[in-house]
Amino acid sequence: MEEYFYEFWKNQLITVEKGQKQMQDMTKLILQGLSGFEEVPEMFGKFCSMDFWSKETCDYMRAWEMTTEDFQKFFKYYLDLMGLVPKDEYLELANKYNNMDESVADKIKEISKQVKIVADQEKMITDQKKEIVDQKKRVADLEKEIAGQIKSIKQLQSRTSG
DSSP states (O other): HHHHHHHHHHHHHHHHHHHHHHHHHHHHHHHHGGGGGHHHHHHHHHTTTTTTOOTTHHHHHHHHHHHHHHHHHHHHHHHHOOOOOOOOHHHHHHHEEEHHHHHHHHHHHHHHHHHHHHHHHHHHHHHHHHHHHHHHHHHHHHHHHHHHHHHHHHHHHHHHHH
């Protein structure tokens, strides 16, 4: 009788230990999120003490993959309905924004440099135009002076000849 009693408790303790291990595996799977769903069929089979979804069975694995894909699509649709986006999409968009922001900042710096160059060139053009106006005025003054000297020369010639 004692032998059966010890066998009973031995089996009970082994079952409790297996159950604890299975619960730890399930907890680990849940904490992994969607990435751990590939292991669910095997763990579910172990939890129920069955091996009906073993990895060697291709049909079940294909069905599981389709179910996983459908669940992920549904989950993404659900997030979309809630106005949320998956983290990877958010990070991709944030990186894209940061890259564009850096690119815009670089372009603004480049444009600022070009604007400064254009402003410097416009100042040079204004200075040159002013110099041209001054030179035209000097030329006009010289033309008047030359005209006056020519007039004086003609008067001297007319006095000397006549």
